[in-house]
Structure formats: C-alpha cells, structure tokens
Amino acid sequence: MSNVEFYDVVIIGAGPAGSVSAAYLHKQGKKVLVLEKEEFPRFVIGESLLPHCMDHLEETELLDVIKQADFQVKNGATFFLGDKQCSFDFTDHYTDGWKWTWQVKRADFDKLLIDEVEKKGVIVRFRCSVTNVNCSAKNQEVTYVDENGTARLVQANYIIDASGYGRVLPKQFKLDQPSDLEGRGAIFTHVIDKNRQEGDGNNITVHSFRNNTSWIWVIPFADGSTSIGVVSENEHIKELANNNASGFNDFVSNFKGLNGRFLNMEQLFEPKHLLGYSIGVKHMYGDGYVLCGNSTEFLDPIFSSGVTLATASGLLAAKLVNRELNNEKVDWQVEYEDYLKEGIEVFRSYVKAWYSGEFHEIIFAKTIHQEIKRQISSVLAGYVWDKSNPFIKKHKTILKSLAKVTKIKSRQLILKNLLGKILSPNNKSFTVFI
Numbered sequence: 001m002s003n004v005e006f007y008d009v010v011i012i013g014a015g016p017a018g019s020v021s022a023a024y025l026h027k028q029g030k031k032v033l034v035l036e037k038e039e040f041p042r043f044v045i046g047e048s049l050l051p052h053c054m055d056h057l058e059e060t061e062l063l064d065v066i067k068q069a070d071f072q073v074k075n076g077a078t079f080f081l082g083d084k085q086c087s088f089d090f091t092d093h094y095t096d097g098w099k100w101t102w103q104v105k106r107a108d109f110d111k112l113l114i115d116e117v118e119k120k121g122v123i124v125r126f127r128c129s130v131t132n133v134n135c136s137a138k139n140q141e142v143t144y145v146d147e148n149g150t151a152r153l154v155q156a157n158y159i160i161d162a163s164g165y166g167r168v169l170p171k172q173f174k175l176d177q178p179s180d181l182e183g184r185g186a187i188f189t190h191v192i193d194k195n196r197q198e199g200d201g202n203n204i205t206v207h208s209f210r211n212n213t214s215w216i217w218v219i220p221f222a223d224g225s226t227s228i229g230v231v232s233e234n235e236h237i238k239e240l241a242n243n244n245a246s247g248f249n250d251f252v253s254n255f256k257g258l259n260g261r262f263l264n265m266e267q268l269f270e271p272k273h274l275l276g277y278s279i280g281v282k283h284m285y286g287d288g289y290v291l292c293g294n295s296t297e298f299l300d301p302i303f304s305s306g307v308t309l310a311t312a313s314g315l316l317a318a319k320l321v322n323r324e325l326n327n328e329k330v331d332w333q334v335e336y337e338d339y340l341k342e343g344i345e346v347f348r349s350y351v352k353a354w355y356s357g358e359f360h361e362i363i364f365a366k367t368i369h370q371e372i373k374r375q376i377s378s379v380l381a382g383y384v385w386d387k388s389n390p391f392i393k394k395h396k397t398i399l400k401s402l403a404k405v406t407k408i409k410s411r412q413l414i415l416k417n418l419l420g421k422i423l424s425p426n427n428k429s430f431t432v433f434i
C-alpha cells in the first residue's frame with residue numbers, strides 16, 4: 001500500500017460542479033485530484049446559464065477566464081404560446097445579484113473551467129473512469145481505469161462525486177430514486193442560424209406546445225450557431241428521433257412560432273436525443289463522500305437550472321469538506337442536504353407549475369404586475385434561496401393561487417366584453433360591472 005497515492009480530496013468528474021469544487025479546495029490548500037472519464041472538450045447538453053452561477057464562478061476565481069472567452073451574453077428568457085409572449089428581464093430582477101449571464105457551448109465552457117483549475121495546480125486526469133469506491137468514516141479508496149486500460153487505486157480523506165449523468169456513487173451505493181416528475185425526453189442539435197435577426201441573440205426563447213406538455217428551446221451562441229431542441233413525452237421524442245431524426249427536422253422547420261427560421265438548416269451534428277433524464281437521490285452524503293451537481297437530483301431543463309444547481313452544490317460541498325478536513329464539526333443534513341433541497345424544491349414547484357399550465361396562466365395573462373414579474377425573474381435567474389422573495393418563500397402555494405385568480409380575472413374580462421357587445425351592439429359606450 002505504500003505506493004498508493006494519497007489526496008485530501010478526490011473529485012469524480014470535471015463538469016462545472018467538479019471544477020468549482022476543485023478550485024475552492026485548492027485555494028484552501030488542499031491536495032486535490034480530479035478524475036474525468038472523457039477527453040475534453042466533450043459534448044454535454046445544458047447551454048443556457050443562470051445569473052446566480054456567476055456568483056459561484058466569481059467566488060472560485062473562475063469567472064475571469066470565462067469572461068475572456070466572449071460567450072453570448074444572456075439577459076433573460078422569452079416564453080411563447082401561440083401568438084402570446086412574455087419576456088423576463090434579468091437586468092431588472094428582484095434579488096440583489098447578477099443581472100446577466102451567458103449562453104455557452106458546454107464543450108468550450110467546461111474545458112476552459114477545468115483547464116483553469118489545472119493551471120492553478122490541481123491534478124486533473126482525463127480518460128480516467130472511476131469504477132469502484134470504498135468509503136468509510138476514516139479513509140476512502142477510489143479505483144479507476146486509466147487511459148491505457150490499467151486499473152489504478154488512489155486513497156483520499158474525502159470523495160466528491162461530481163460525475164453528472166454518470167452518477168457513479170448513486171449507482172454503486174444504490175441511492176437512485178425515481179423522480180416525481182413525469183418521464184420526458186429531449187432531441188436537439190446545433191445549427192448555423194442564418195436567419196437570426198438583430199436582438200435574437202441575448203436570451204433563450206421557449207415555445208410551448210401540445211397543451212403545456214412540450215416545448216422548443218432556441219439558444220443562440222456567439223459564433224452565429226444556435227442550439228435548438230424539443231422537449232416532450234418520451235414517446236413523442238422517440239417518434240421525432242426515428243429515421244435519422246426526420247420528424248424532428250420537419251417539426252422545427254415548420255413550427256409556426258419559429259416562422260421558418262430553421263428551414264433547410266445546416267446542422268453541426270446529427271440530432272442527439274435523451275430520454276427519462278429526471279431522477280432523484282435518497283441521500284446526498286455519507287461517510288467520507290458527498291454528491292453534487294447532477295449526481296444528486298436532476299429535475300427538468302425547462303428553467304435552465306442544471307448548471308447553477310451544479311455550481312451551487314459543488315461550491316457548498318467543497319466548503320463543508322474543507323471544514324471537516326480542518327476538524328470542524330459539519331452537520332451534513334442541515335448544512336448541505338436540507339439547504340440544497342430548499343433551492344431544488346423551489347425549482348420543482350416552478351417545473352410542476354409549467355407542465356400543469358399554472359405558470360402559463362400567469363405569464364400569458366393580458367397583464368402581469370411588474371413587481372410580480374421582477375420577483376419571478378429572480379427565480380428564473382437562479383436566486384432560489386432568497387426567502388425575502390414571496391415567489392420563493394411561498395413557492396408551494398403562490399403559483400397555484402395566482403394562476404387561479406388570473407384565470408378568474410381573464411374569464412371576467414371575456415364575460416365583460418361579451419356582455420358589453422350584447423348590451424351595446426352599436427358599440428355605444430356601456431359599462432358592465434362584475
């Protein structure tokens with residue numbers, strides 16, 4: 001055993017969660033090893049960021065390198081339903097925090113982050129796939145297969161599982177838990193966006209269809225290409241993916257709300273599809289290990305929360321691991337799992353309200369109060385732990401109640417107009433009180 005390498009912390013995975021964790025722990029003087037299965041750059045979906053992730057990049061001194069890359073600035077999100085539309089503007093949201101972020105090709109973004117982490121002095125090994133982990137209160141052992149196919153063993157005081165969709169520890173320790181969200185999938189590609197109009201670039205657009213169950217994302221990048229994807233029930237995605245994704249190509253070419261923008265689009269890669277990605281986890285920590293990012297829970301892509309939850313959890317996990325390694329007492333349940341779940345639960349309420357139609361009811365109403373919009377904007381900007389925001393504090397009930405009131409009001413308005421027309425057929429001024 002004397003030849004076995006020893007680290008303070010081994011991090012599994014070099015996505016945003018792993019990079020943020022590694023950068024923080026290295027800054028605290030800890031000896032860190034990152035093991036990453038792939039060669040970077042590698043493709044991963046999740047391209048529209050939220051302003052709150054800028055806080056995590058800034059705190060770990062990873063923001064400057066991303067700033068220099070001139071990614072597409074993102075100022076908000078615009079939702080469409082038929083001919084209705086509603087835009088949320090991050091430049092004027094309720095919480096005191098970042099007012100903008102980026103839209104990024106993750107291959108480039110993730111590589112910049114991990115390269116910067118490596119430059120700082122963290123040891124990063126690519127094409128090294130973790131195959132087994134032995135955890136205990138005192139000492140952790142990690143087995144991985146290196147780029148030559150050789151099995152290797154390293155030891156550590158702590159393991160951070162940031163393996164994303166790989167879910168290394170949830171699989172090994174049987175921590176996976178089915179999501180309470182309906183099984184959905186997505187099909188997507190990148191295209192040369194020849195028809196992009198001035199101003200189309202700086203937000204994500206989302207087009208809802210099939211009675212709130214499905215939607216299209218359009219995420220423009222700085223290099224003139226755009227990510228386009230369809231999210232729907234698994235069966236629908238399978239249909240769109242058949243015959244070399246001919247269904248998907250026809251669908252986005254002819255989708256009314258896109259006005260032919262993607263007709264005869266040149267694709268940068270064959271459309272890829274993913275099914276049933278929503279998943280939960282029984283525990284987020286245990287003796288000698290902690291899970292972060294997509295290794296914990298993945299909800300749904302509708303509000304682009306994935307990377308922000310990954311950086312939030314990666315940073316918090318690193319802070320608590322650092323404290324524990326410094327012999328400070330950490331209450332992992334309260335300080336980690338309960339805290340993270342608060343933010344995840346806020347997003348869960350919004351995801352559910354999106355698919356139930358309640359969110360549609362609110363945002364596509366004839367009028368939406370400006371302050372309500374600012375408060376919802378902060379949720380969409382990722383500031384989901386700000387309990388001074390009523391749309392966070394009361395997330396379980398407020399959307400339902402507001403949707404109900406909005407529905408009643410819009411019915412009253414329709415009734416009022418109708419009565420007005422009946423009682424005053426010649427368009428003479430007539431007031432109806434309801």
Ligand code: FAD
Nearest residue numbers: 013015016017037046048130163164166293294301306307
């Ligand atoms: P990842 O980015 O997945 O990184 C994990 C790394 O671990 C990978 O590089 C992987 O190779 C490595 N790994 C895996 N197994 C092993 C192993 N055994 N050994 C060593 N390394 C391993 N999020 C957003 O913020 N915005 C969006 O617009 C958005 N859109 C999405 C659309 C869809 C359809 C889906 C499904 C998700 C979307 N997401 C989005 C979510 C986003 O993809 C993830 O939340 C995010 O990538 C999680 O980051 P991470 O660091 O946890 O994991």
